[in-house]
Amino acid sequence: MNDLVLSQTNVAPTPDVIPILGLTNAEARARFEQYGPNTLPQPHTPSLAAVFLRQFLSPLIYILLFAAVVSLALGDAKDALFIGAVLVINGIIGAAQEYSAGRAAAALRSLEEPHASVVRDGTQCSIDARELVPGDLVLLEAGSRVPADIQLLLSEDLQCDESLLTGESRPVKKSASSSGDETERTVSYAGSMITRGRGRGVVVSTGGATEIGKIAEEIGRRSISKPPLLIRLERFSRMIAIAVCLAIFLLIAVGLLRDITYRDLFMLAVGLAVSAIPEGLPVAISVALAIGMRRMARANVIVRKMPAMESLGSCTMIATDKTGTLTINELTVTDILLPDGTRLKCEAGQYLDACSIVSTLGDNVQASLRASALLKAASLPNEGRLFKERESWRRHGDPVDVALLTAARKGGIAQEEIAAHYPLITRIPYEPDLKYAASFHRRKGRVRIFVKGAPETLIAMASKMDAGDRPLPIDGEFLLRQKEELAGMGLRVLAFAQAEIDTAPDDGYAHHHLVDLTFLGMAGMQDPVRPEVPNAIRDCYRAGIEVAMVTGDDPRTASVIAEQAGFVFKPDQVVTGETVRRAEQDGEAALDKLTRHARIFARVDPAQKLSIVLSLSRNGHFVAVTGDGVNDAPALKHAHVGVAMGRAGTDVAKESADIVVTDDNFASIVNGILEGRVAYANIRKVVFMLVSTGAAEVVLFLLAMPMGLPMPLLAVQLLWLNLVTNGIQDVALAAEAAEGDELRYPPRRPNEPILDRLMIRRIWHSVLVMGVGGFAVFYWLLQQGYPEEQARNLLLLLFVLFENFQTFNSRSEHLSVFRQRLFANPLLVLGVLGAQALHIGAMYIPGLSDTLQITPVSLREWGMLLLLAATLLVGMEFEKWRDQHRAADNERQDTQRLGE
Numbered sequence: 001m002n003d004l005v006l007s008q009t010n011v012a013p014t015p016d017v018i019p020i021l022g023l024t025n026a027e028a029r030a031r032f033e034q035y036g037p038n039t040l041p042q043p044h045t046p047s048l049a050a051v052f053l054r055q056f057l058s059p060l061i062y063i064l065l066f067a068a069v070v071s072l073a074l075g076d077a078k079d080a081l082f083i084g085a086v087l088v089i090n091g092i093i094g095a096a097q098e099y100s101a102g103r104a105a106a107a108l109r110s111l112e113e114p115h116a117s118v119v120r121d122g123t124q125c126s127i128d129a130r131e132l133v134p135g136d137l138v139l140l141e142a143g144s145r146v147p148a149d150i151q152l153l154l155s156e157d158l159q160c161d162e163s164l165l166t167g168e169s170r171p172v173k174k175s176a177s178s179s180g181d182e183t184e185r186t187v188s189y190a191g192s193m194i195t196r197g198r199g200r201g202v203v204v205s206t207g208g209a210t211e212i213g214k215i216a217e218e219i220g221r222r223s224i225s226k227p228p229l230l231i232r233l234e235r236f237s238r239m240i241a242i243a244v245c246l247a248i249f250l251l252i253a254v255g256l257l258r259d260i261t262y263r264d265l266f267m268l269a270v271g272l273a274v275s276a277i278p279e280g281l282p283v284a285i286s287v288a289l290a291i292g293m294r295r296m297a298r299a300n301v302i303v304r305k306m307p308a309m310e311s312l313g314s315c316t317m318i319a320t321d322k323t324g325t326l327t328i329n330e331l332t333v334t335d336i337l338l339p340d341g342t343r344l345k346c347e348a349g350q351y352l353d354a355c356s357i358v359s360t361l362g363d364n365v366q367a368s369l370r371a372s373a374l375l376k377a378a379s380l381p382n383e384g385r386l387f388k389e390r391e392s393w394r395r396h397g398d399p400v401d402v403a404l405l406t407a408a409r410k411g412g413i414a415q416e417e418i419a420a421h422y423p424l425i426t427r428i429p430y431e432p433d434l435k436y437a438a439s440f441h442r443r444k445g446r447v448r449i450f451v452k453g454a455p456e457t458l459i460a461m462a463s464k465m466d467a468g469d470r471p472l473p474i475d476g477e478f479l480l481r482q483k484e485e486l487a488g489m490g491l492r493v494l495a496f497a498q499a500e501i502d503t504a505p506d507d508g509y510a511h512h513h514l515v516d517l518t519f520l521g522m523a524g525m526q527d528p529v530r531p532e533v534p535n536a537i538r539d540c541y542r543a544g545i546e547v548a549m550v551t552g553d554d555p556r557t558a559s560v561i562a563e564q565a566g567f568v569f570k571p572d573q574v575v576t577g578e579t580v581r582r583a584e585q586d587g588e589a590a591l592d593k594l595t596r597h598a599r600i601f602a603r604v605d606p607a608q609k610l611s612i613v614l615s616l617s618r619n620g621h622f623v624a625v626t627g628d629g630v631n632d633a634p635a636l637k638h639a640h641v642g643v644a645m646g647r648a649g650t651d652v653a654k655e656s657a658d659i660v661v662t663d664d665n666f667a668s669i670v671n672g673i674l675e676g677r678v679a680y681a682n683i684r685k686v687v688f689m690l691v692s693t694g695a696a697e698v699v700l701f702l703l704a705m706p707m708g709l710p711m712p713l714l715a716v717q718l719l720w721l722n723l724v725t726n727g728i729q730d731v732a733l734a735a736e737a738a739e740g741d742e743l744r745y746p747p748r749r750p751n752e753p754i755l756d757r758l759m760i761r762r763i764w765h766s767v768l769v770m771g772v773g774g775f776a777v778f779y780w781l782l783q784q785g786y787p788e789e790q791a792r793n794l795l796l797l798l799f800v801l802f803e804n805f806q807t808f809n810s811r812s813e814h815l816s817v818f819r820q821r822l823f824a825n826p827l828l829v830l831g832v833l834g835a836q837a838l839h840i841g842a843m844y845i846p847g848l849s850d851t852l853q854i855t856p857v858s859l860r861e862w863g864m865l866l867l868l869a870a871t872l873l874v875g876m877e878f879e880k881w882r883d884q885h886r887a888a889d890n891e892r893q894d895t896q897r898l899g900e
Contacts, residue, residue: 022119031133157197278690288734292679308658313676321627333407490560491524544746699771732831801869
């Protein structure tokens with residue numbers, strides 16, 4: 001074996017080279033140099049400096065940077081320094097938010113199994129799992145995680161939970177020998193958990209060459225989906241940039257006709273650019289998303305990438321995994337059926353002390369008593385363990401054994417207590433050929449036998465069945481119909497029986513006593529739906545969000561779980577991975593046609609999950625993918641937004657996702673959708689405020705220049721308006737709470753721009769009041785003999801007041817200002833007062849007042865400007881009132897048409 005060179009493939013060693021002594025330490029070192037550590041690729045984490053510089057990668061920022069540089073070259077240092085200071089502050093705020101999110105994400109990483117038990121130089125030892133190399137002889141036992149892809153050489157009743165790789169909740173039996181083409185049964189894959197038995201084998205793949213490593217390589221590629229917010233902002237930025245260039249070209253043309261100097265033309269162009277560009281938007285968006293992130297964190301949803309929270313609010317389709325996302329990811333006894341037809345339910349939940357066994361007829365006390373004999377038979381011939389450490393329950397052993405112990409605990413029977421009253425004599429362990437397990441116990445001078453196993457097997461062993469008050473002759477056909485009823489519900493069925501004999505069985509003859517048993521009933525097990533999921537699914541449908549299940553489990557189980565979870569689907573909407581494969585072979589059009597209709601995808605592999613997600617995207621959906629396993633990672637990575645389960649999910653899934661749900665509660669995703677919609681609504685509010693005031697300033701310029709008027713506002717005054725006074729208020733506006741109807745309307749269309757028809761109409765009406773009104777005031781002041789500096793001073797104050805009123809107008813697209821609680825957002829009130837106080841203070845602060853060229857104004861002028869600014873509030877209130885009445889009229893007309 002020491003001369004054997006293993007390739008990084010899943011090929012079993014031939015019997016004549018089965019290792020006994022393992023590798024030598026020298027060989028292990030050499031192979032470590034050749035193959036590298038047994039770790040997955042580490043994601044690149046950008047430095048703080050790189051994150052800071054990334055804040056300036058925006059067309060909106062480029063123009064301001066250019067203006068600052070040219071101003072400095074022309075000797076206008078004050079303007080250049082002012083622009084530069086504001087941009088640096090913006091960069092610091094954005095970088096701090098993004099870098100802190102990245103650091104929090106890095107803390108989630110814990111990918112490798114800490115230790116592995118190996119044989120080196122003929123001696124068993126424990127090493128760091130990252131030091132494993134191909135050819136290492138590894139020992140496996142129940143309760144440990146497989147540290148690499150391992151070709152089995154020996155196995156004893158070995159079973160592995162591969163749900164995190166395949167999506168199947170049932171353990172997979174592993175064997176050192178294979179039959180037919182089922183070679184995968186002889187390989188234990190890295191990341192899977194050993195639930196039963198033990199074994200040993202040779203490492204055939206480590207690190208990136210393992211199955212989990214191949215998935216990690218796929219998710220290491222750059223995501224091919226962009227968040228909706230980034231798509232919309234990029235489109236918005238291009239539109240603003242084009243509008244600015246057109247306005248500047250028009251202004252320069254007018255300036256050349258008027259023989260304005262190139263220096264003055266440049267300053268005019270800078271002023272116009274500052275007017276049109278919503279410089280405060282990047283900061284306001286960061287604040288809106290940061291506030292949303294904190295709100296979502298309180299709802300147990302951690303956002304790893306800031307734009308992702310808005311993506312969740314914009315999603316039109318949730319493609320969810322089954323195991324661990326809709327279900328608890330734990331085999332659980334859900335139904336108990338007694339021979340007389342009595343049906344009992346085991347309450348589902350991970351907090352066992354709060355769960356119990358209840359009767360479907362309401363007699364819960366009698367239910368526990370009726371089930372006690374069956375639960376004893378479930379607890380005693382049982383090799384699992386269930387014990388409490390601090391406040392949580394720890395489970396060890398085969399999932400079926402653990403599920404039975406959990407059900408017994410819910411029924412008030414603790415394994416350790418019942419075992420003390422029934423001392424063990426001998427045990428018959430479960431074997432696939434036997435299809436049962438039994439244990440013999442001493443009780444009051446006699447021997448009690450408890451048996452669990454396949455219903456058909458135990459029915460054949462029994463002569464009586466428990467009817468509660470007395471045993472009855474067994475009715476095999478009736479019991480088999482009961483079994484089929486449970487199996488038809490997608491449950492895994494196990495039966496229980498008992499008997500009593502006078503003396504302990506002789507060694508090797510215990511099997512002979514398993515006759516004339518009393519049949520106690522059956523238990524149905526499954527990985528149950530989380531209790532909160534049905535309501536969450538209904539909320540999704542109510543919010544106009546479609547839901548699809550994508551799982552590696554079989555179609556029958558997937559359909560049952562989907563029905564229990566509240567999915568709305570038809571039988572022909574359930575498809576398998578084989579159907580998906582054939583559609584893929586026929587081309588994208590065939591696959592897209594399939595995904596437009598199908599809603600339950602069963603028996604799919606990881607690559608197909610990704611294909612399904614991409615196809616749903618091509619069909620026009622913004623897709624949110626949920627999952628917890630390694631098999632979900634590629635789809636989580638490349639969806640518009642990936643949502644990983646934080647408690648039971650793998651680290652690979654968490655790192656691939658944009659959002660992590662820490663309580664594994666599907667309902668938390670709905671809360672996340674709500675907060676995402678609130679965040680996007682707040683961004684729209686900020687955009688409306690900034691664009692409407694900026695557009696008004698542009699109109700002011702375009703009206704003033706052809707009329708031969710001087711520059712209405714200086715570039716530094718415009719920057720003061722847009723980044724300081726306006727910046728305070730738009731940041732406060734980004735903190736608005738939910739209005740209450742966010743989940744009552746469908747998601748916004750994927751191709752819907754930020755500036756939709758409603759917002760554009762409202763902006764133009766605002767521009768008419770602010771832009772045209774501001775021009776009229778400026779013209780009138782000059783006609784009244786006001787000096788240019790004083791006219792600009794009053795015009796600047798008028799626009800600050802316009803901003804104050806527009807802030808309140810922006811709080812809701814539909815609700816009147818007077819129908820909103822003033823102090824529902826105290827930050828907004830403080831922001832408006834602070835912005836006004838800051839401007840008043842600037843009038844009196846030496847240096848700042850000189851830079852801005854502003855001075856104090858009289859009370860008469862204050863009153864006049866305040867009345868003029870209030871017309872903006874009146875006009876917007878009329879707009880909202882008219883829109884509401886139109887909507888109500890349309891709704892009445894629709895109702896009448898439906899009635900006719």
